[in-house]
Amino acid sequence: MSVDLSTTYLGLTLRSPLVVGAAAPLTEDLDQLKAFEDAGAAAVVLHSLFEEQIEQEQLDLHHHAMHGAESYGEALSYLPEPSLFHVGHELYLRHIEQARARVALPIIASLNGTSPGQWVRFARQIEQAGADALELNIYSLPTDPELSSAAIENQVEEIVREVRTEVKLPLAVKLSPFFTNLSAMARRLVEAGADGLVLFNRFYQPDIDIEELEVRPNLLLSTPHDLRLPLRWIALLHGRLQADLAASGGVHRGTDVVRLLMAGASITQVVGSLLRHGPARLASLEEELAVWLQEHDYATVRELVGCMSQQRCPNPSDYERAQYMRAIQSYRPADAAAALGPW
Numbered sequence: 001m002s003v004d005l006s007t008t009y010l011g012l013t014l015r016s017p018l019v020v021g022a023a024a025p026l027t028e029d030l031d032q033l034k035a036f037e038d039a040g041a042a043a044v045v046l047h048s049l050f051e052e053q054i055e056q057e058q059l060d061l062h063h064h065a066m067h068g069a070e071s072y073g074e075a076l077s078y079l080p081e082p083s084l085f086h087v088g089h090e091l092y093l094r095h096i097e098q099a100r101a102r103v104a105l106p107i108i109a110s111l112n113g114t115s116p117g118q119w120v121r122f123a124r125q126i127e128q129a130g131a132d133a134l135e136l137n138i139y140s141l142p143t144d145p146e147l148s149s150a151a152i153e154n155q156v157e158e159i160v161r162e163v164r165t166e167v168k169l170p171l172a173v174k175l176s177p178f179f180t181n182l183s184a185m186a187r188r189l190v191e192a193g194a195d196g197l198v199l200f201n202r203f204y205q206p207d208i209d210i211e212e213l214e215v216r217p218n219l220l221l222s223t224p225h226d227l228r229l230p231l232r233w234i235a236l237l238h239g240r241l242q243a244d245l246a247a248s249g250g251v252h253r254g255t256d257v258v259r260l261l262m263a264g265a266s267i268t269q270v271v272g273s274l275l276r277h278g279p280a281r282l283a284s285l286e287e288e289l290a291v292w293l294q295e296h297d298y299a300t301v302r303e304l305v306g307c308m309s310q311q312r313c314p315n316p317s318d319y320e321r322a323q324y325m326r327a328i329q330s331y332r333p334a335d336a337a338a339a340l341g342p343w
């Protein structure tokens with residue numbers, strides 16, 4: 001029996017739920033994008049273009065206009081130093097165009113920012129460059145004690161509204177799990193125009209080098225344990241919003257994909273596992289998913305989506321605070337060691 005792995009996400013019909021998530025080492029190189037396509041990727045989310053890159057570029061151009069005009073002959077010397085920030089904008093658009101020409105995969109571009117502003121206008125250029133959808137990553141770490149939660153939430157909503165007015169593209173919002181009431185925030189984002197939510201942004205915590213006395217931003221890849229946070233929130237939100245849910249964080253095995261689909265994800269984004277094992281890992285994830293479905297008599301991925309969401313699972317309270325007591329009382333060292341298994 002063959003299994004139908006197809007799913008829909010942001011109005012796109014995808015061959016499977018396995019999507020390459022945003023990370024420059026995965027998506028910057030066109031040959032690698034092709035390798036992902038050959039390995040069966042259903043779509044790819046490009047690495048982000050950052051608000052800071054766009055705004056720095058605007059500053060650079062302003063500087064050039066002001067100072068370059070004073071001395072035409074030497075105008076070229078006023079061009080800003082080529083920097084990561086300066087080249088970002090142009091390169092990003094060119095990358096979308098080149099990727100569009102190279103692969104037939106749906107391409108989801110990614111804009112990454114924290115505050116409403118001119119940078120959101122860039123969404124339109126992304127649309128014109130040929131992206132199939134846009135993922136808006138709102139990655140902020142508010143530390144100002146004067147800033148209220150309500151003000152932060154209003155700002156996040158405002159960014160989504162602004163981007164929505166710029167583009168007709170399907171729009172997903174990748175958000176942080178750290179809201180006072182994530183359900184309410186999710187609903188506001190959908191009302192502001194998000195067609196999908198990506199749960200979650202992964203916050204990279206800096207470490208302290210105790211010998212050099214330096215703060216180091218060294219990045220640790222996820223493990224399958226990280227999947228529990230998106231799993232719970234996807235299960236809680238599934239069926240309650242007019243939006244698709246995408247999982248990001250902790251997808252390393254075919255059974256991880258199964259879990260997240262059961263919770264209610266339409267797609268699962270994979271990054272860490274592909275950084276560790278390369279594009280071929282996608283093909284084995286697909287194989288593991290298909291075999292699991294066959295062995296459990298599912299003919300389609302769609303039958304699985306949401307079957308264990310909070311609304312549909314036998315014990316809805318399992319996803320809520322009530323189970324906190326049960327969880328801490330049920331701890332057994334052997335279970336904890338076995339829970340992870342090979343990955």
Ligand SMILES: Cc1cc2nc3c(=O)[nH]c(=O)nc-3n(C[C@H](O)[C@H](O)[C@H](O)COP(=O)(O)O)c2cc1C
Pocket residue numbers: 021022023024025046047048049110112137174200201202219221222223226248249250251269270271272273
């Ligand atoms: C090296 C690296 C670069 C990343 N760059 C981006 C990025 O540009 N934009 C973004 O939204 N997420 C970025 N992420 C986060 C991933 O998209 C993803 O959310 C996170 O790695 C969790 O998924 P995983 O458990 O499959 O790794 C990056 C992650 C890594 C490891």
